[in-house]
Amino acid sequence: xxxxxxxxxxxxxxxxxxxxxxxxxxxxxxxxxxxxxxxxxxxxxxxxxxxxxxxxxxxxxxxxxxxxxxxxxxxxxxxxxxxxxxxxxxxxxxxxxxxxxxxxxxxxxxxxxxxxxxxxxxxxxxxxxxxxxxxxxxxxxxxxxxxxxxxxxxxxxxxxxxxxxxxxxxxxxxxxxxxxxxxxxxxxxxxxxxxxxxxxxxxxxxxxxxxxxxxxxxxxxxxxxxxxxxxxxxxxxxxxxxxxxxxxxxxxxxxxxxxxxxxxxxxxxxxxxxxxxxxxxxxxxxxxxxxxxxxxxxxxxxxxxxxxxxxxxxxxxxxxxxxxxxxxxxxxxxxxxxxxxxxxxxxxxxxxxxxxxxxxxxxxxxxxxxxxxx
Ligand SMILES: Nc1ncnc2c1ncn2[C@@H]1O[C@H](COP(=O)(O)OP(=O)(O)OP(=O)(O)O)[C@@H](O)[C@H]1O
Numbered sequence: 001x002x003x004x005x006x007x008x009x010x011x012x013x014x015x016x017x018x019x020x021x022x023x024x025x026x027x028x029x030x031x032x033x034x035x036x037x038x039x040x041x042x043x044x045x046x047x048x049x050x051x052x053x054x055x056x057x058x059x060x061x062x063x064x065x066x067x068x069x070x071x072x073x074x075x076x077x078x079x080x081x082x083x084x085x086x087x088x089x090x091x092x093x094x095x096x097x098x099x100x101x102x103x104x105x106x107x108x109x110x111x112x113x114x115x116x117x118x119x120x121x122x123x124x125x126x127x128x129x130x131x132x133x134x135x136x137x138x139x140x141x142x143x144x145x146x147x148x149x150x151x152x153x154x155x156x157x158x159x160x161x162x163x164x165x166x167x168x169x170x171x172x173x174x175x176x177x178x179x180x181x182x183x184x185x186x187x188x189x190x191x192x193x194x195x196x197x198x199x200x201x202x203x204x205x206x207x208x209x210x211x212x213x214x215x216x217x218x219x220x221x222x223x224x225x226x227x228x229x230x231x232x233x234x235x236x237x238x239x240x241x242x243x244x245x246x247x248x249x250x251x252x253x254x255x256x257x258x259x260x261x262x263x264x265x266x267x268x269x270x271x272x273x274x275x276x277x278x279x280x281x282x283x284x285x286x287x288x289x290x291x292x293x294x295x296x297x298x299x300x301x302x303x304x305x306x307x308x309x310x311x312x313x314x315x316x317x318x319x320x321x322x323x324x325x326x327x328x329x330x331x332x333x334x335x336x337x338x339x340x341x342x343x344x345x346x347x348x349x350x351x352x353x354x355x356x357x358x359x360x361x362x363x364x365x366x367x368x369x370x371x372x373x374x
Contacts (some may be wrong), residue, residue, distance in 0.1 A: 050069075060235065178213055185215045189220055276293060303330075306342065
């Protein structure tokens with residue numbers, strides 16, 4: 001595990017002792033439940049009846065586009081935003097409700113912000129000790145060092161935040177959030193400040209640390225791939241309402257609607273009307289047996305499911321644009337009867353350069369049909 005390899009050689013006896021402690025979880029993971037939560041900012045409804053629970057020890061990703069209400073849910077859970085309607089339960093205890101508002105410091109819920117929010121004038125050790133005011137100075141120091149050791153940063157204890165890279169600051173922020181042993185850890189876009197190469201390794205490390213700490217965590221992201229990499233389950237939000245909750249496989253293979261399908265894959269969308277269990281598209285007929293004759297449907301076809309060949313078969317198409325993406329190539333095609341061009345992602349080098357006329361077939365597993373409403 002990357003975390004172990006980063007623990008420096010100089011951290012010897014202390015690290016071994018901490019490693020022994022690390023075999024036990026640092027948190028007493030709790031269940032956090034949102035029951036029919038509504039929220040408005042002024043006249044703007046931000047959350048519209050969200051019912052959702054993070055189970056003990058689970059990493060639950062809150063996914064959704066900008067403005068869908070993800071941060072508001074975290075702020076309500078942390079207690080920094082008053083709950084207007086609904087209930088919040090930590091295990092079976094109501095922490096917010098019509099008659100309850102437990103203050104943030106008494107909830108046992110940790111919050112980690114996207115900019116890490118380290119205090120620049122405090123050392124790394126003092127930053128991590130900051131939330132440990134309930135402990136004696138000796139115990140607070142011991143716990144803070146253990147938390148830093150857990151994230152492989154104990155050797156930076158006397159440094160200041162400005163001397164750390166973005167990834168190192170993220171690990172210190174994680175140590176600070178975990179040091180008070182929160183029952184639930186809330187993380188708001190915790191990797192958004194990192195460059196894309198660093199992001200993968202920091203994300204993997206963070207997940208390993210959360211698992212080791214056996215923490216219940218709710219992680220906000222607007223990136224579907226990040227949610228699939230991190231979440232035991234994913235809750236997809238749109239306009240303050242839950243669209244779908246499930247595992248990455250559930251949301252990818254069985255999206256509840258066109259919005260969910262488009263969030264998890266790049267898709268071509270066609271509109272059609274079902275006739276005797278079949279819907280016509282410019283790429284050929286699609287089975288729609290579960291839909292009544294005459295139903296208006298939207299058909300989503302995932303880009304990697306569009307096969308493009310120079311051998312005549314399937315539907316004839318003309319290439320209008322090609323973009324080399326390394327391993328893959330993005331090809332834009334015009335097909336007879338299609339109002340808009342369609343896209344395909346194919347293996348780079350699969351088509352000769354300069355070729356224009358091709359054939360298109362579609363993999364049945366990459367076709368999704370949804371009732372069209374509105
Ligand atoms: N303090 C505030 N006052 C007024 N409106 C707010 C406030 N905070 C958020 N909003 C609005 O509430 C809606 C939901 O915001 P929220 O930050 O929860 O969304 P989000 O899904 O976390 O978005 P992002 O991914 O951009 O952070 C948005 O329309 C936002 O403009």
